Amino acid sequence: MPRQLNYNARAMNLDDLDLNRLRATRGEKWQTYPEDVLPLWVADMDFPVAEPIRELLRETFENSDVGYPLNPRREGLPSMFAARMQERFGWDLDPARVEVITDVVQGLYVALLTLTAENAGAVVQTPVYPPFLACVADVGRRMVPNELVRGESGYAIDFDALRADMDAETEVLLFCNPQNPTGRVFRREELEQLAELAIERDVVIISDEIHADLVHAPHRHIPLATLGPEVEARTITLNSATKAFNIAGLRCSIAAFGSASLQNRFKSLPRHVLGGIGTLGLAATELAWTRGQPWLDEVLAYLDGNRAFLADFLRRELPGIRYHAPEGTYLAWMDCRELELGREPHAFFLEEGRVALGRGRNFGQGGEGFVRLNFATSRCILTEGLERMAKAMRSHAP
Numbered sequence: 001m002p003r004q005l006n007y008n009a010r011a012m013n014l015d016d017l018d019l020n021r022l023r024a025t026r027g028e029k030w031q032t033y034p035e036d037v038l039p040l041w042v043a044d045m046d047f048p049v050a051e052p053i054r055e056l057l058r059e060t061f062e063n064s065d066v067g068y069p070l071n072p073r074r075e076g077l078p079s080m081f082a083a084r085m086q087e088r089f090g091w092d093l094d095p096a097r098v099e100v101i102t103d104v105v106q107g108l109y110v111a112l113l114t115l116t117a118e119n120a121g122a123v124v125q126t127p128v129y130p131p132f133l134a135c136v137a138d139v140g141r142r143m144v145p146n147e148l149v150r151g152e153s154g155y156a157i158d159f160d161a162l163r164a165d166m167d168a169e170t171e172v173l174l175f176c177n178p179q180n181p182t183g184r185v186f187r188r189e190e191l192e193q194l195a196e197l198a199i200e201r202d203v204v205i206i207s208d209e210i211h212a213d214l215v216h217a218p219h220r221h222i223p224l225a226t227l228g229p230e231v232e233a234r235t236i237t238l239n240s241a242t243k244a245f246n247i248a249g250l251r252c253s254i255a256a257f258g259s260a261s262l263q264n265r266f267k268s269l270p271r272h273v274l275g276g277i278g279t280l281g282l283a284a285t286e287l288a289w290t291r292g293q294p295w296l297d298e299v300l301a302y303l304d305g306n307r308a309f310l311a312d313f314l315r316r317e318l319p320g321i322r323y324h325a326p327e328g329t330y331l332a333w334m335d336c337r338e339l340e341l342g343r344e345p346h347a348f349f350l351e352e353g354r355v356a357l358g359r360g361r362n363f364g365q366g367g368e369g370f371v372r373l374n375f376a377t378s379r380c381i382l383t384e385g386l387e388r389m390a391k392a393m394r395s396h397a398p
């Protein structure tokens with residue numbers, strides 16, 4: 001396998017992102033809005049992909065190596081994922097329990113379809129990444145909403161409400177940790193409580209941990225499946241390299257199963273309905289997990305700086321926005337309800353400030369009046385976006 005590339009890590013200059021390069025990218029982040037709008041919405045980073053991955057992709061094309069890929073199991077991706085989970089989170093995972101799928105949202109849909117009965121109740125903790133809401137409706141399951149509660153130190157799970165809302169037909173809980181959009185990285189005690197309840201009520205947990213590698217110290221990601229064999233046996237963990245390594249367009253993800261029975265039911269759909277990943281996603285994911293860490297460490301340090309800068313800017317220039325800095329992710333969830341904007345805040349900041357943000361309402365119950373801002377960009381672009389927001393506020397007369 002042509003995996004030994006000559007690469008010397010060299011420091012990236014994340015401060016110096018070229019707007020012309022970004023505007024020339026084909027993805028939805030930079031192509032959805034007119035050129036005068038600064039896009040701080042969809043969860044892609046503006047940073048260049050790690051050089052080893054770029055080099056591998058160049059080499060792949062130079063060798064015209066884009067035929068049908070080898071089965072990912074023979075390529076060894078499940079073992080690489082298991083090794084990475086062991087190294088980073090102490091998770092002792094059997095590679096035989098790992099399936100390679102195209103994307104995490106596909107995993108949510110397939111899990112709901114194959115593991116739950118028609119009209120089964122599915123707990124969704126809002127506000128949440130919008131496909132969590134869509135998948136329950138799309139596959140005809142019944143939503144059991146469980147709104148996260150906001151206290152002085154950020155969002156938390158309302159266990160009393162959860163206990164009360166889960167009925168006998170509730171079969172599954174969709175869990176997002178680290179949580180998008182609130183940025184919570186749940187603590188061991190919270191995970192233990194959740195696991196206990198899932199066992200008591202006999203529900204399966206689909207745990208979307210795609211942001212696991214994007215956690216800010218001193219917080220630490222704990223995979224739910226590491227809490228013990230009983231909870232592991234009822235958990236499907238979804239993960240990928242695409243979010244942390246900024247390669248979402250390459251489509252390659254992981255579903256890890258706590259039991260053979262969950263895995264077999266998930267795989268019961270015909271193989272070609274489940275689809276298959278491409279050569280490039282497979283190659284890039286392998287490289288990200290084996291040699292991408294220096295790049296990720298550098299990016300995380302930069303994101304942490306942006307996180308501090310953003311909190312400080314909001315305090316000084318936009319004090320009407322209520323905000324808890326995220327513990328993980330590069331997403332800022334901002335409560336704009338006290339700004340008295342007279343319209344939804346994403347519309348206000350788009351129309352008056354020419355900044356594109358995520359629309360709070362799309363994240364379900366508890367999202368109304370909020371916006372989500374993606375701060376995975378250069379400090380310079382972030383500053384420009386925030387200054388546009390502050391200026392729009394200054395010229396706004398409620």
Ligand SMILES: Cc1ncc(COP(=O)(O)O)c(C=O)c1O
Nearest residue numbers: 043103104105129180208210253
């Ligand atoms: C929590 C969460 N899950 C899933 C996804 C998307 O994953 P994929 O592109 O693999 O479907 C995102 C993207 O932002 C996300 O934030």
